[in-house]
Amino acid sequence: MTDLTISLPGLDLKNPIMPASGCFGFGQEYARHYDLNKLGAIIIKAATKEPRLGNATPRVAETPSGMLNAIGLQNPGIEVIMNERLPWLATNYPDLPVIANVAGNTEADYVAVCQQISQAPNVHAIELNISCPNVAHGGLEFGTSPEIAAKLTKACVAVSQVPIYVKLSPNVTDIRPIALAVEAAGAAGFSLINTLVGMRINPKTRQPILANQTGGLSGPAIKPIAIRLIHQVRSISQLPIIGMGGVTTAADALELMAAGANAVAVGTANFSDPFACPKLIAALPEELAKYQLSDLSSFDLRRDLIHD
Amino acid sequence: MTDLTISLPGLDLKNPIMPASGCFGFGQEYARHYDLNKLGAIIIKAATKEPRLGNATPRVAETPSGMLNAIGLQNPGIEVIMNERLPWLATNYPDLPVIANVAGNTEADYVAVCQQISQAPNVHAIELNISCPNVAHGGLEFGTSPEIAAKLTKACVAVSQVPIYVKLSPNVTDIRPIALAVEAAGAAGFSLINTLVGMRINPKTRQPILANQTGGLSGPAIKPIAIRLIHQVRSISQLPIIGMGGVTTAADALELMAAGANAVAVGTANFSDPFACPKLIAALPEELAKYQLSDLSSFDLRRDLIHD
Amino acid sequence: MLTITKQTEIIPGIYELCLYGDITQQPIKPGQFVDIKIPDDAHLLRRPFGIAHVDRQNKTITLLYRVVGKGTAYLSRCPLKTELSVLGPLGNGYPSDHLMPGQNALIIGGGTGIPPLYELSRQLVAKNINVHHVFGFANQAAIFYEAPFRALGPVSYATNDGSYGYHGHVGLLLDAQFADAVSHYDAVYACGPKGLLMAVDSRFSKHPHAYISLEERMACGIGACYACVTKLRRNPDIQLKICDDGPVFKTNEVLI
Amino acid sequence: MLTITKQTEIIPGIYELCLYGDITQQPIKPGQFVDIKIPDDAHLLRRPFGIAHVDRQNKTITLLYRVVGKGTAYLSRCPLKTELSVLGPLGNGYPSDHLMPGQNALIIGGGTGIPPLYELSRQLVAKNINVHHVFGFANQAAIFYEAPFRALGPVSYATNDGSYGYHGHVGLLLDAQFADAVSHYDAVYACGPKGLLMAVDSRFSKHPHAYISLEERMACGIGACYACVTKLRRNPDIQLKICDDGPVFKTNEVLI
Numbered sequence A, B: 001m002t003d004l005t006i007s008l009p010g011l012d013l014k015n016p017i018m019p020a021s022g023c024f025g026f027g028q029e030y031a032r033h034y035d036l037n038k039l040g041a042i043i044i045k046a047a048t049k050e051p052r053l054g055n056a057t058p059r060v061a062e063t064p065s066g067m068l069n070a071i072g073l074q075n076p077g078i079e080v081i082m083n084e085r086l087p088w089l090a091t092n093y094p095d096l097p098v099i100a101n102v103a104g105n106t107e108a109d110y111v112a113v114c115q116q117i118s119q120a121p122n123v124h125a126i127e128l129n130i131s132c133p134n135v136a137h138g139g140l141e142f143g144t145s146p147e148i149a150a151k152l153t154k155a156c157v158a159v160s161q162v163p164i165y166v167k168l169s170p171n172v173t174d175i176r177p178i179a180l181a182v183e184a185a186g187a188a189g190f191s192l193i194n195t196l197v198g199m200r201i202n203p204k205t206r207q208p209i210l211a212n213q214t215g216g217l218s219g220p221a222i223k224p225i226a227i228r229l230i231h232q233v234r235s236i237s238q239l240p241i242i243g244m245g246g247v248t249t250a251a252d253a254l255e256l257m258a259a260g261a262n263a264v265a266v267g268t269a270n271f272s273d274p275f276a277c278p279k280l281i282a283a284l285p286e287e288l289a290k291y292q293l294s295d296l297s298s299f300d301l302r303r304d305l306i307h308d
Numbered sequence C, D: 001m002l003t004i005t006k007q008t009e010i011i012p013g014i015y016e017l018c019l020y021g022d023i024t025q026q027p028i029k030p031g032q033f034v035d036i037k038i039p040d041d042a043h044l045l046r047r048p049f050g051i052a053h054v055d056r057q058n059k060t061i062t063l064l065y066r067v068v069g070k071g072t073a074y075l076s077r078c079p080l081k082t083e084l085s086v087l088g089p090l091g092n093g094y095p096s097d098h099l100m101p102g103q104n105a106l107i108i109g110g111g112t113g114i115p116p117l118y119e120l121s122r123q124l125v126a127k128n129i130n131v132h133h134v135f136g137f138a139n140q141a142a143i144f145y146e147a148p149f150r151a152l153g154p155v156s157y158a159t160n161d162g163s164y165g166y167h168g169h170v171g172l173l174l175d176a177q178f179a180d181a182v183s184h185y186d187a188v189y190a191c192g193p194k195g196l197l198m199a200v201d202s203r204f205s206k207h208p209h210a211y212i213s214l215e216e217r218m219a220c221g222i223g224a225c226y227a228c229v230t231k232l233r234r235n236p237d238i239q240l241k242i243c244d245d246g247p248v249f250k251t252n253e254v255l256i
């Protein structure tokens, strides 16, 4: 029997695979397709203090082996999430660890949401989203400066009841100072990568396809960038990493783990195939067996890989 | 008859399509497959002061709709290029404008190569490569700081007999200050984008596939990032842009032009199909006709798109 | 997985695609759609298509689609026996339970909005509803499925260039020839380009059983990603998802 | 474009692929290779494969390949009649002009290095050269094309686990049973994994007509991108391109 369990701050997971934030709502829709208990955990859609309507449509466009999205953090706000969405998960999936993705316009927003959401009994960790490229305020700007990122992290860690994983942006010249600053500020771990900023233009109108003009690039197209950044952050920090970016198959998941990820989130692949996560989880034992492995700890060869 | 001509500093081209640097050598190999006179121009492989052996192999890896390369600027050095490669092009393709890609370890290297290569009669412009991610020195470090990029540009412009297009890196938090600095330093235009830093790991060995560990990501996977950066640079500068990144079809070329590119280079697509460039050029008139256009000037709708 | 059993280019650029498989075992409402994975790794997002015909006996559904971009071009080249990953039926579909035999329905469509209206019309006719169709096309050459629709009830055509039927768009044809439609028809159903939907939305804004079907770029297709939202007219702070709460909405319900 | 006219899994994981088309109109030397575009947009780089058999009469070439990754897995699922974009023949091929009828050649291969050696052996035998084959495999189950090779000349097998023929790798078999090979054979040809090539390279380093065929990850396949370089042994500052200057090199010529 393959042992897929992993243990990270706040997260004792039966397997390392979880849907990525924004690609799985609050679980209700996918629960119509399969039993969410198959998942290691679930990262829910970004929560903000107030409800958000998000950007105008069109909000998505396809790119080669990727997609752009500019949803703009649409979510029903912390109140509804605390009173309806999280309780729904707690009732229907009492054993499913939830990671809450938190975003905001200001530091005060982030702090308020972290404080409140970390008290939900089924929220086991927070993913601090300082890297959303699709909102005018409170997105990327928190994630591109080490000082600002550290200040925000510190303030959120101070009020949170659960460990905080800071979600880093790939849209930076050097991710390392940001990771180090966030680590020093008390982050329990990292989550990476968020989307890269991209654009498509409609050849007919010669205007951007997305109403927001730019959007976040996700999917297999960005996988090599995710691997590179995970590897780079692993080379300077021993904190746990939730890796993501283009993961579709069990082989992809192990490639990110070989680069230094301790758990793996699956985003865009859910859209291509709603059963992407359970299929990937089911394929993990066989994929591990290819390397004569029967658990994930032994797959952890990060030390070999640290020469950055 | 569709008029595909374009006119940029140093470059009066019969069409806007040219192979990208490093993806076409010095033309000799592709000349065995078709008449290079079909091309608008040719950007030759990076030239450095001394011959370079480049990195260890493996130097390339495939990624979804993309590829990584870590050639490491292998080239025969400025002497051989001046004495053999450029004369071969001048003899066999006297009417083919050449854009020389220049790289170096130090500012002095760049300056020396620019001075020398700009005197070759068939070199009509220089593409200043301050964005190669695959060399230990003289690659990205020149391209990530506005000050250093400007200083280098200024020094090269001072000695060059031909206009200089500075090739910008996508691996930065904000490309705009770099573009502005380079413009102020006297660049005639921009060339963008160079490759993004990526990595693949071999699942068998759990080591990076590339001997150099990281490589530059190119191909359709990066097209939305190229479009976004071209659009962003166009929003702050009216200098000509040679756009590149994932262009495979005539529609792709027009998409980059709609974003703000004045000419388009084709890199990775040459590997998928050695006839990529002539096919694309042949398809341009029909693609333009879809929009009732018969020349490229009228396609230039950049002003509509400037709201960044 | 559904299998391609037939694929024909019925007029230039428009394909009729028959898919065989278990999807017909479940209930399918007219106006619902399927979301198809293009079998090429570079294409991640599924493509939504209305279901034009359900044949339970032969276990097939029929789609009618126009080649507009890379995905549909790829689909049109897929040979017989290709297995396609098809998600669906998705969405809500057109309500018709209130209709009684002998009552009248008006079906309004244009371009590639026509496909789901065929299955709708078939099912209404099977329930002995009298169906009148009003269809808009760019020109005569763009018209497809004329005979199948005529077999179900009268069809009034409008073409932008006047090459067939009424000269002008569907809104003008409705004004000219269907002035009493609001009271005459017990149900109104529309699907087509935005201009057509807006014309129907305003003209039948108070009709108790008038429905329009919207299109939007989608990612998940099942209501989880918020790609395809539309705002409620009475309260634009409330957003509905076209893939899940729609694609069919009552007239005057959402902002289009 | 070449058309798939036959595709068989000859042993688990190894496929024999016949491609029909104009490629056979041009001269093809044994040891040359083709570079195949996987017909899926997500796969950009062509895959190089040695040419295992040229049948000019039927205008086909045969490849033998192992499914190792995504591209070969895709290829193995391509149905008959699939049209493939094939670049080639590429590279230099094995020199054999110096061989006279009645002379002796030693062909050494392992695993998926075997394919180009089959066409080589056929052409040598057609010129009345005596060919002896020495092949290494992981185990008996991995062996393919035994009968076709035996029809051309004797074959000595080495298996890593001893399940067939000599127990051990090819280098040991050469030492044990081909001690006088350097003088006995007028030409030596090798293709296979790196260990095998190193064994041949050192054992036949002074042989005037000993050749090895190298593999490397490629991008352009035609000498333009410098992806596939290898250094000259006598002067490591000079690099050759495996796709264009190779894949066949003389022993002792390059650093492997």
Ligand SMILES: Cc1cc2nc3c(=O)[nH]c(=O)nc-3n(C[C@H](O)[C@H](O)[C@H](O)COP(=O)(O)OP(=O)(O)OC[C@H]3O[C@@H](n4cnc5c(N)ncnc54)[C@H](O)[C@@H]3O)c2cc1C
Pocket (backbone or CB within 6 Å): A061, A062, C033, C045, C046, C047, C048, C049, C050, C051, C064, C065, C066, C067, C068, C069, C070, C071, C072, C073, C112, C113, C115, C116, C214, C215, C216, C217, C218, C247
């Ligand atoms: C509910 C619904 C039902 C539909 N029914 C039909 C039908 O029966 N027949 C028909 O011909 N067309 C129908 N369409 C439109 C059809 O989905 C698009 O024409 C198709 O997705 C275009 O795909 P492509 O790959 O050719 O275009 P591309 O431009 O290459 O597609 C790129 C991306 O944009 C999306 N996209 C492009 N155009 C549209 C559009 N108009 N609506 C939604 N997404 C789009 C694609 O799905 C894909 O994700 C329907 C759309 C929706 C939302």
Ligand SMILES: Cc1cc2nc3c(=O)[nH]c(=O)nc-3n(C[C@H](O)[C@H](O)[C@H](O)COP(=O)(O)OP(=O)(O)OC[C@H]3O[C@@H](n4cnc5c(N)ncnc54)[C@H](O)[C@@H]3O)c2cc1C
Pocket (backbone or CB within 6 Å): B061, B062, D033, D045, D046, D047, D048, D049, D050, D051, D064, D065, D066, D067, D068, D069, D070, D071, D072, D073, D112, D113, D115, D116, D214, D215, D216, D217, D218, D247
């Ligand atoms: C000159 C030459 C001749 C060859 N002849 C044969 C043959 O006759 N039969 C056979 O089975 N194999 C042969 N190979 C190896 C074959 O090219 C690879 O097994 C194949 O490219 C793997 O593709 P994939 O998509 O399955 O693997 P993936 O790992 O998905 O491929 C990813 C990328 O790596 C490249 N790659 C992976 N492995 C190799 C390799 N060993 N050599 C070169 N590139 C590689 C692929 O071409 C592709 O660009 C030959 C290689 C070369 C260089």
Ligand SMILES: Cc1cc2nc3c(=O)[nH]c(=O)nc-3n(C[C@H](O)[C@H](O)[C@H](O)COP(=O)(O)O)c2cc1C
Pocket (backbone or CB within 6 Å): A020, A021, A022, A023, A045, A046, A069, A071, A073, A101, A129, A132, A167, A193, A194, A195, A217, A218, A219, A220, A222, A244, A245, A246, A247, A265, A266, A267, A268, A269, C219, C225
């Ligand atoms: C439609 C969509 C919505 C997203 N919403 C969020 C979000 O609300 N918060 C967040 O941190 N990341 C969000 N992301 C980013 C993903 O969580 C993930 O980091 C990224 O998509 C890379 O993973 P992938 O390639 O597997 O999709 C979103 C991504 C997509 C495609």
Ligand SMILES: Cc1cc2nc3c(=O)[nH]c(=O)nc-3n(C[C@H](O)[C@H](O)[C@H](O)COP(=O)(O)O)c2cc1C
Pocket (backbone or CB within 6 Å): B020, B021, B022, B023, B045, B046, B069, B071, B073, B101, B129, B132, B167, B193, B194, B195, B217, B218, B219, B220, B222, B244, B245, B246, B247, B265, B266, B267, B268, B269, D219, D225
């Ligand atoms: C194999 C390879 C070698 C390259 N060598 C160079 C180079 O020498 N100088 C340079 O400026 N860019 C080099 N590039 C980058 C390309 O010129 C181009 O900017 C990039 O590949 C994006 O375009 P594409 O997606 O069309 O390939 C190289 C790219 C590849 C794939």
Ligand code: FES
Pocket (backbone or CB within 6 Å): C217, C218, C219, C220, C221, C222, C223, C224, C225, C226, C227, C228, C229, C241, C242, C243, C244
């Ligand atoms: S497409 Fe995801 S919510 Fe509609």
Ligand code: FES
Pocket (backbone or CB within 6 Å): D217, D218, D219, D220, D221, D222, D223, D224, D225, D226, D227, D228, D229, D241, D242, D243, D244
């Ligand atoms: S593969 Fe490009 S030089 Fe050999």
